[in-house]
Amino acid sequence: MTSMADYNIYKEKMQKIADVRYATAVLQWDQETYLPAQGATHRSRQVATLSELAHTMFTDAELGNLLNQLKTADLQPDERRNVDLSQEDYEKQTKFTPAFVRKMSEAVSAAFHAWVEARKQNDFSVFEPALTELVALKRQEAELLGYKEHPYDALLNEFEKGMTVQQLDAIFNGVKEPLRQLLQQVQQQPEPADDFLHQHFPKQQQWEWGMYLAKQLGFDFEAGRQDISEHPFTINFGSRDVRITTRIDEKDFTNMTWSTIHEVGHALYEQGLPEEMYGLPLGEYASLGIHESQSRLWENCVGRSKTFWKYYLPVLKQYFPEQLQEVELDAFVRAINKIKPSFIRTEADELTYHFHVIVRYELEKRLIEGSLQVKDIPSYWNEQYQQLLGVTVPGDKQGCLQDVHWGHGSFGYFPTYSLGSFYAAQLWKQALKELDGLEDEISNTGNCQRLLEWLRQKVHLHGRRYTSGELCELVTDEKLNSQIFLNYLQEKINSLQP
Template sequence: MPTSEQRYSAYREKMQRIADVRYASAVLQWDQETYLPPKSARFRGQQISTLAELSHQLFSEDSLGDLLRELSQDSELSPVQKRNVALTLEDYTKNKKYTPALVRALSDAVNKAFHSWIEARKQNSFAIYQDDLEALVKLKKEEAGVLGYLQHPYDALLNEYEKGTTVALLDKTFGGLLPQLKDLYEKILHRPQVDDSFLRQHFPASQQWDWGMELLKALHFNFETGRQDKSEHPFTTSFSAEDVRITTRIDENDFGNMTWSCIHELGHALYEQGLPAGEYGLPLGEACSFSIHESQSRLWENNVGRSKGFWQHWYPVVQRHFPQQFKDVSLDRFYKGINKVQPSLIRTEADEISYHFHVSIRYELEKRLLEGSLHTADIPHYWNEQYKQLLDVDVPDDKQGALQDVHWSHGSFGYFPTYSLGSLYAAQLFAHVRKSIKGLDEQISTGQTQELLAWLREKIHSKGRLFISEDLCKEVTGEPLNPDYFLAYATEKYMSIYS
C-alpha cells in the first residue's frame, strides 16, 4: 500500500507532466503573436490543437481521478497539500465534462478567429472576422451548456475567470458603480480641460523601446526569468514562475501607448514571477483569479504609475530620453496631462474613470451574445450605438471600434468584467498597503518600490490559488470587495487635478 507521501508525489508528477504540455502549447501561442511568419498559421493551429487535445486527455485519465479521490480522503496530508488536491479534483471534475472533440473544436476555432481578427484589423473590416467569430460564439454557447449554470448561460463562462461571479452579481456591481462614476465624470467634463498635447509628438520607436526597458528593469521585472517583445495587442504569458513573457506595442505619435502598456503588463509579470516555483503544475503555483491578476496590473499602472510621486522620480529620466519633446513641459503639466479625463475610443488608452464604461459595453455585449439576443453581425452597430450613448463618441471605423480587442479571438468570453473588478481590488489593496508601509508615498517618489513589491509578494503572489478573490481580499484588507475605495481614490485624485 503506497504511503501518503508516495501518493502525493505521484499526483505532483502527473500534474507537472500536464503542465509541461499546456505550457508547450503556450509557447507556441506566444510565438504565434510575436514572431510567427505570415504563412505559418495553418500548421501552427494544428500543433496547438493537438497539444490542447493531449492535455485534455492527460487530465481526464480515470487513474488520475482515482488518485485524487484517494488523496482527498487522506488525513495525513498537510493543509497545503489538501488544498492542492481539493482544487485539482474540482478542476478535474469540470474537465471531464469536455469531450476531446469539443476541446479540439474550440482550439481550432480560436486559431481561425485569431488570424481572421489580425486580417480584419489590417483591412479595417469586421466582416472578415464575423463568420469565424460566429463559429466561436456558437462553441462558447455549447461550452456553457457543458459546464452548466443555474440562471444565465454567461454565468458558466464568467465562473471560468472569476469563481463565483454571476450576471446577477455583476449587474449589481456595475449598477452601483457606474452612476457614481458618471456623476464624477460629468463634473470633470464641465471643468476647464487639462492639456495633454505634448504626449502626441514624434517619439522614435527605438527611443521608446529603450525607455520602456529601463523602466521595467528599475521596477524589478527579472530579465533573467523573462523578456519583452512586441505584438499587435500587449499581453503577458507565463510558462512557469521562471519564464514570463510580456509584450508591448509602440505608436511613434503617442508617448502613453507604450509607457502604460509596459507598466500594466509589468504588474501581471511581477505576479507571475512571484508565484511559488516549488508548486509548478499545482493550483498553489497558479494565480488566484483573473480579477486579482488585473488588480496587480492596475495597481502598478494607475495607483503607482499615474501618481504624482512616481513621476517626481521618473520625469527627469523621461526628459533625458526625450529632451526635445518634454523640454518645455513642467512636471505638474505632465502629471495632469497623463491623467486627462475625456471620452475616448480605445479601452487600453482610456482614463481611469471612463475605462469602466468601456468594460461595461463589452460585458453587456457578451451577455447578449450568450443569451442569443444579439448576433455577431449586430456587434458593430451595437458597439457604435453604446459608445455614442455612454461616452458621446462617434466610432469612425471597425479597427477603432469592435475590432480593437484581441480577447474574443482567444475565446475569452467572460474576461472583460475582471478589468473593472481588478481596478476595484487594486484601489482597496493600495489603500491598505499605504497604511501598512510607513512612508510608502515617499519611497515611490524616490524610485524605491522594493518594499511595495515585497508586500505584494507576501500578501498576494505567494498565496497562489489558496483563496478565492473575495476571501483573499478579506484576508489582506479585513473586508470583502468594497467599491467605495475606488470611488474615494478617484474622487480625491481627479478633484485635485480638475480643481
Template sequence: MTTTRTETAWAEVQQRWQELADLGGIGSLLGWDQSTYLPAGAAAGRARQRALLSRLRHERATDSTYGRLLEELSDRDDLTPVQARMVAVARKDFEEATRFPSEFVAEFSRHTGESYAAWAEARPANDFARMVPYLEKTLDLSLQAASYFPEFSDPLDYFIDQSDEGMTAAQVGEVFAQLRAALVPMVEAVTGATPPRTDFLHRHYPGQEQLKFGESVIRDYGYDFTRGRQDLTHHPFMIRLGAQDVRITTRVKEDDLSEALYSTLHESGHAMYEQGISEELLATPLGGGVSAGVHESQSRLWENLVGRSRAFWAAYFGPLRDAFPEQLADVTEEEMHRAVNTVARSLIRTDADELTYNLHVITRFELERDLLAGRLAVRDLADAWHAAYEQNLGLRAPSDVDGVLQDVHWYFGSIGGAFQGYTLGNVLSAQFYAAAERANPGLAEDIARADFHRLHGWLRENVYAHGRRYTPNELVERATGQALTVEPYLKYLRGKYGELYGVTL
C-alpha cells in the same frame, strides 16, 4: 523506511502536475510565438499544432488514472493544509475538464487559432464581415461549453465563475450599477473643466528609446528580466511559458509617448504577480493567479495608482527628459503628470483614462450578455456596438477598426466573462493599495525616490505568494481585512481627479 501509499500517490500526482504544467507551457510558447514572430503564412499550421497539443493535454488531464489518484488523496487525512488545497483545486479542475470531450477541446483550440489569424488581417482592413462567420462559430462553441455545466442556469454565470470564482452575472451587474452611478457625474464634472496640455505627448519619440525607458522603470518596480523578457505584439499581454519564464509584450507608437510606457507598466504588474508566486506552488494546481479580477488589480495598481501618480513623476520625469531632451525641453513635471491623467471620452478601451475606462467594460459586458442570451445576433454586433458607445460614452467610431474589431478577446477565446475582470481589477487595485499603505505609511515618499521595495514586498507577501491557495474572496479578505468594496476605489478617484481638475467630486 517503508513508503506509504499516500507518499506513492502524492509522488504520482506531482509528476502528473509537472507534465500538465510543461504541456501548458509548450502551448503558451506556441501562442506567444504566434502573437509575436510567426510568419503570416504559417498560421494554419500553427492552429493545427496548438489543437493537437490542446487535445493531448486535455486527455492527460482527464484520464481515469489521474482521477482515481485525486479521489484517493481526497480521502486522506494526513495531507498538509497546502497539499489538501492542491488536491481540492486539482479535483475541481479535473471534474470540470472531464465534462469536455477531447474533440471539443481540439476544435475550440483550432478555431480560436484560425480566428485570431483572421482578426489580425481583418482589423487593419476594417473588415468585420470577414469575422462574422468566425464569431458565429465562437458563440456556438461558447454556448456549447456552458451547456456542459447545467448547474449554471445562465451561461454568463458559468463564464464569470471560470475567471472570477464566486461571482455571478447579478453580482457583477450590481458592482457595475454602483460604479456607473458614481462615475457618470464624475466624468461630466471633469470633462467640463479645462483640459490639460497634451501636445508634447504626440511629438516624435523613437521606439527603441521608449522601450529602453519603460524597461528601466519596471526593473525598478521589481520585474525580473532573468526570468522574463519583453517583445512587441498587436495587443499587449503577459504569459507564463515555464516555472521561471514569465514574459510580457507591448506595442509602440512613435507619436504617442504614453502607449508603450503604460502598456509596459500594465503587463509588468501581471508578470510580477506570476513571478512572485511561491516556488513550492509552481507546477501545481495552485501555481497561478487566483482570478482575472485579482490579476488585473495588480496590472492596474502598477500602471495607474503608481505609474500615474504625482510621486511617480517626481521620480521619473528627470530621467524621461534626459532620454528625450528635445521633445520635452518645454515641458514641466506638473504638465507631464496632468497630461497622463487626462480625462476624455474616447473610443479605445486600452487607451481610456481611469474615469471613463469602466464605461468601456460595461459596454462589452452588456453586449456579451445579450449575445449569450440570444437577444443579439453576431451579424448585428457592429451596429449594436456603435449604438452602445453613443449611449454610454457619447461617441461613435468612424469605422469598425475602433469599434467591434478593437479587442482581441472574442477573436482568440470564448464569448462570455472576458471583460468584467478588468473592472473588478480596478476596484481591487485601490483596495489592495490602501491596505499596503496602512501597513507601510509613506509609500508615496518611497515612490518619489523610485523605491518600490516596501510596496512590492507587501504585495508579494499578501497577494502574489499565495497563488490559488485561497479563493479570490478569501485572499481579498486576508490581505485587506474586508470583502470586495467599491469605496476605496471611488475615494481614490474623487481625491485624485478632484485635485487635478479643481472640481468637487
C-alpha cells in the same frame, strides 16, 4: 501505498501536464510575436494537438482515481488544497470530450487569424464567420459546464470563480451613475493640455525607456523578456519564464509606457508565484480579477501618480530631452491623467475605462444568452459608445475589432478589468496604511521594492489558495468595496484641478 507516495505520483502527473500546457503556450506566444504569416495553418494544428493532449492527460481515469484516493489521505494543508482544487478542475474538464477541446482550439486559432486580417481591412465582416462559430461553441461550453441562473455565469466562473451575472449587474449598476457624475464634474473644468505627449517619440528610444522602466519596477529579465505584438499581453511558462509584450506608436508616448507598466504588473504577479508549486494549483494565480488588480495597481495607483513622476520625470527627460525638457511636473501629471471619453479601451482614462468594460460585458452577456447575434455586434457597439461615452466610432478597427479577447475565445474575461481596478484601489489603500513613508520613498528614490515585497507576501505567494473575495477580505479586512475606488478617483480628480 502511503499518502506521500500517492501525492508524489499526483504531483508528477500534474507537472507533466503543465509541461504540455506550457509548451502550447510557447507556440501561442510565438504566434503573436514572430510567426510568419504562412505558418498560421500548421500552427493552429500544432496548438490544437497539444491542447487535446493536455486535456486527455488531465481527464485520464487514472488521475481521477488517484484524486479520489487522496480525498481521504493524511496530507499537509498545502497538499490538501492542491488536491481539492485539482479535483474541482478535473470534474469540470471531464465534462469536455477531447474532440470538443480540439474543435474549440481550432476555432480559437482560426478566429485569432481572422481577427488579425479583419483589423488590417478595418472590416468586421472578415471576422464574423469565425466568431460566429466560436460563439456557438462558447454557448455549448456553458451548457456543458452548467449554471444555475444565466449561461454567462459558467464562462465568468472560468476567470473569476464564483462571480455571477447577478453580482456583476449589482456592481456595475452601483458605479455607473457615480462615474457619470464624476465625468460631468471633470467636463466642467478646463481640459488639461497634453499636446506634448503626441509629438514624435522615436521607436528605439521608447523601447529603451520601456525596458528601463520594467527593470525599475522589479521585472526580472533573467526570468522573462519583452517583445512587440499587435495587442500587449503577458504569458508565462512557469514563474521563471514570463513574457510580456508592448506596442509602440511614435506619435503617442502614452501608448507604450502604460501598456508596459500594465503588463509588468501582470508579470510581477507571475514571477512572484511559488516556484516549488510548478504545475500545481497553488502555483497558479487566484483569478483574473486579482491578476488585473496587480496590473491596474501598478499602471494607475503607482504609474499615474504625482508621487511616481516626481522621481521619474527627470529621468524620462533624459530619454526625450527635445520633446519634454520644458514640461513641468504638475502639467505632466495632469496630462497623463486627462479624463476624456474616447473609443479605445486600452488608452482610456481611469474613469471612462469602466464604460468600455460595461459595453463589452453587456454585449457578451447578450451573445451567450442569444438575444444578440454576431452580425449585429458593430451596430450594437457603436450605439452603446454613443450612448455611454458620447463618441462616434470611426471604424471597426477602432471599435469592435480593437480587442484580441474574442479571437482568443475569452468570453467572460472583460468584467475582470473593472473588478481588478476596484480590487487595486482597495489593495493600494491598505498598502499605504501598512507601509509607512511609502510614497515619500518612491518620490525621492524611485524605489518600489517595498510595495512589491508587500504584494508578494499578501497576494502572490498564496497562488489559488483563496478566491478573489476571500483574498481581498484577508488582506484588507473587508469584502470588495467599489466605493473605495470611487473615493480614490474623486480624490485624484480633486488633486489634479489647477
